[in-house]
Amino acid sequence: MSLTHDDVRRIAALARIAITADESAEVLERLNRVLALIEEMRAIDVSAVEPMAHALDVGQRLRADEVTEKDRREPYQSVAPAVEDGLYLVPKVIE
Amino acid sequence: MLNSTLLELAGALEAKKVSSVDLTRQFLDRIAVLNGPLNAFITVNGPGALEAAKKADARRAKGDAHPLTGIPIAVKDIYCTKGQRTTCGSRMLENFVSPYDAHVVEAFERAGAVLLGKCNMDEFAMGSSNESSYFGPVRNPWDRRRVPGGSSGGSAAAVAARMAPVALGTDTGGSTRQPAAFSGVCGLRPTYGLVSRYGLVAFASSLDQAGPIAKSAADLAALLDVMAGFDERDSTSVQRPKESYSVSIDIQGLRVGLPKEYFADGLEPGVRSAVDGAIAWFKSQGAKVVEIELPHTRVGVAAYYVIAPAEASSNLSRFDGVRYGHRAKQYNDLIDMYCRTRGEGFGAEVKRRIMVGTYVLSHGYYDAYYLHAQKIRRLIAQDFVRAFEKCDLILGPTAPTTAFELGAKTKDPVQMYLGDIFTIPAPLAGLPALSVPCGFDARGLPVGLQLTGPHFSEARLLGAAHQYQQLTDWHRRVPLESPL
Numbered sequence: 001m002s003l004t005h006d007d008v009r010r011i012a013a014l015a016r017i018a019i020t021a022d023e024s025a026e027v028l029e030r031l032n033r034v035l036a037l038i039e040e041m042r043a044i045d046v047s048a049v050e051p052m053a054h055a056l057d058v059g060q061r062l063r064a065d066e067v068t069e070k071d072r073r074e075p076y077q078s079v080a081p082a083v084e085d086g087l088y089l090v091p092k093v094i095e
Numbered sequence: 096m097l098n099s100t101l102l103e104l105a106g107a108l109e110a111k112k113v114s115s116v117d118l119t120r121q122f123l124d125r126i127a128v129l130n131g132p133l134n135a136f137i138t139v140n141g142p143g144a145l146e147a148a149k150k151a152d153a154r155r156a157k158g159d160a161h162p163l164t165g166i167p168i169a170v171k172d173i174y175c176t177k178g179q180r181t182t183c184g185s186r187m188l189e190n191f192v193s194p195y196d197a198h199v200v201e202a203f204e205r206a207g208a209v210l211l212g213k214c215n216m217d218e219f220a221m222g223s224s225n226e227s228s229y230f231g232p233v234r235n236p237w238d239r240r241r242v243p244g245g246s247s248g249g250s251a252a253a254v255a256a257r258m259a260p261v262a263l264g265t266d267t268g269g270s271t272r273q274p275a276a277f278s279g280v281c282g283l284r285p286t287y288g289l290v291s292r293y294g295l296v297a298f299a300s301s302l303d304q305a306g307p308i309a310k311s312a313a314d315l316a317a318l319l320d321v322m323a324g325f326d327e328r329d330s331t332s333v334q335r336p337k338e339s340y341s342v343s344i345d346i347q348g349l350r351v352g353l354p355k356e357y358f359a360d361g362l363e364p365g366v367r368s369a370v371d372g373a374i375a376w377f378k379s380q381g382a383k384v385v386e387i388e389l390p391h392t393r394v395g396v397a398a399y400y401v402i403a404p405a406e407a408s409s410n411l412s413r414f415d416g417v418r419y420g421h422r423a424k425q426y427n428d429l430i431d432m433y434c435r436t437r438g439e440g441f442g443a444e445v446k447r448r449i450m451v452g453t454y455v456l457s458h459g460y461y462d463a464y465y466l467h468a469q470k471i472r473r474l475i476a477q478d479f480v481r482a483f484e485k486c487d488l489i490l491g492p493t494a495p496t497t498a499f500e501l502g503a504k505t506k507d508p509v510q511m512y513l514g515d516i517f518t519i520p521a522p523l524a525g526l527p528a529l530s531v532p533c534g535f536d537a538r539g540l541p542v543g544l545q546l547t548g549p550h551f552s553e554a555r556l557l558g559a560a561h562q563y564q565q566l567t568d569w570h571r572r573v574p575l576e577s578p579l
Binding site: 003007008011012013014015016017018019020023026027030031033034035036037038039040041042044046049050051052053054055056058060061063072075076078079080081082088090091092093 | 191192193194195286287288301302327330331333334391393394396397398400401408412415416417418419420421422426427428429430431432433434435437438439441443446447449450451453454455457463464466467468469470471472473474476507508509512513522523524525550
């Protein structure tokens with residue numbers, strides 16, 4: 001199936017990516033090319049196949065439920081665009 | 096010295112024929128001359144490298160050196176390095192300095208290796224030509240009008256142009272092997288889980304692996320010896336006994352599988368004849384060549400371009416302008432800040448892949464796309480299981496073409512994606528694979544030979560490639576456009 005400009009706007013909003021009006025036509029055209037490639041795979045009957053989520057069929061390792069991380073708030077926050085009193089600053093979300 | 100392999104340099108350091116400071120200076124001088132035209136490095140670690148080289152020389156003088164102590168290495172700019180910016184080829188991380196080192200970077204630092212700088216790459220490793228980098232394309236040292244391959248294009252070009260003896264890359268759908276093939280060097284993708292990804296900027300987590308790029312298979316083995324090993328900080332890291340990858344194997348009696356799908360229409364004649372030459376070599380050494388089938392090869396491209404973007408759309412949601420990286424200057428509210436930050440910070444290919452991923456995971460489409468692709472993935476893994484009943488390793492071209500010209504495939508993403516047809520299956524199945532040079536086409540461009548093996552068969556692949564390189568010299572050729 002082919003996407004429309006409305007689809008592109010909806011997907012961009014879901015992905016939290018601002019697409020300018022200039023970009024929109026090109027994005028639509030190229031996404032449709034990629035989706036046409038993806039359609040190829042849908043011709044294969046996979047009804048009896050188990051999905052494979054992981055490259056090795058191994059279980060996830062478990063560890064003891066203990067705190068292992070040190071407090072590294074300061075170095076981690078040192079690379080943030082805006083912090084104050086150990087808090088990340090973002091635009092107001094609650095009036 | 097510039098043309099020496101890692102093992103030769105290690106020998107020279109050990110024999111005190113050269114100091115790490117001298118060696119490092121030679122490579123930094125070479126970078127100063129060639130980085131302008133080739134753009135292989137985003138950041139050059141000049142003073143830091145010389146400082147590390149001094150320490151390495153002191154350590155060697157004290158007699159507690161590792162074989163790699165004092166060896167200069169280049170690192171793809173996707174590996175976090177404390178005190179050096181890590182851009183991932185993106186405006187989003189243009190000024191990002193990681194508060195910690197990647198596991199692999201730590202391992203090389205412990206060994207006493209010297210970090211020459213951070214290599215250019217496709218933005219967030221999404222690309223096969225190194226043209227999606229925010230920092231501009233890398234040029235192929237064999238022909239500067241052409242791409243070096245991607246996404247580890249800077250790492251491959253740096254080794255090819257002798258700006259670094261070895262480099263680190265990563266491989267999600269072929270990003271160490273395809274640039275190695277295009278640039279006439281060697282690249283390895285290890286088995287999924289063999290090398291810790293801690294501190295690597297994540298692209299597609301069920302596929303990403305760290306891998307070395309070097310001039311010889313023996314050098315790849317020496318690098319993997321340092322890189323491989325369990326790390327509890329990567330939940331996919333596999334716990335298994337440490338093994339040495341620097342081993343000899345016997346080609347006599349080795350069963351080499353040739354997938355008929357890898358020798359079909361679309362393969363450039365120059366690639367075909369170079370790979371045929373390698374097949375003849377394996378036969379002459381007593382290998383038993385068998386025809387095999389990997390029937391889901393072509394459809395693997397489609398499955399990969401669902402799975403990788405889906406995982407990328409999730410992984411790259413962390414770039415929101417809040418905790419690190421770019422933040423838009425102007426915005427109206429929180430959502431608007433996210434959208435503008437990501438709209439400005441990501442380049443066109445990254446946006447496209449995030450959007451494809453968002454679409455295939457969105458309500459009503461998940462089963463039709465993502466789940467379907469995961470089932471195709473199972474079929475591909477099963478193809479390999481069947482193939483390895485008949486052979487010990489699979490041989491074929493790394494890519495259907497040699498390096499193409501800059502701009503040749505940027506208008507049609509699908510043309511670019513289809514060039515990954517032979518490198519995509521191994522990551523989907525979690526298998527190790529490597530590329531080594533096996534000749535040149537009529538234009539003088541290098542051709543890559545790919546060997547793929549069962550899980551954890553790196554020693555076998557590297558051993559076979561090493562034997563091949565004992566009796567051939569394709570890997571010793573130096574690009575005429577970047578003479579020594």
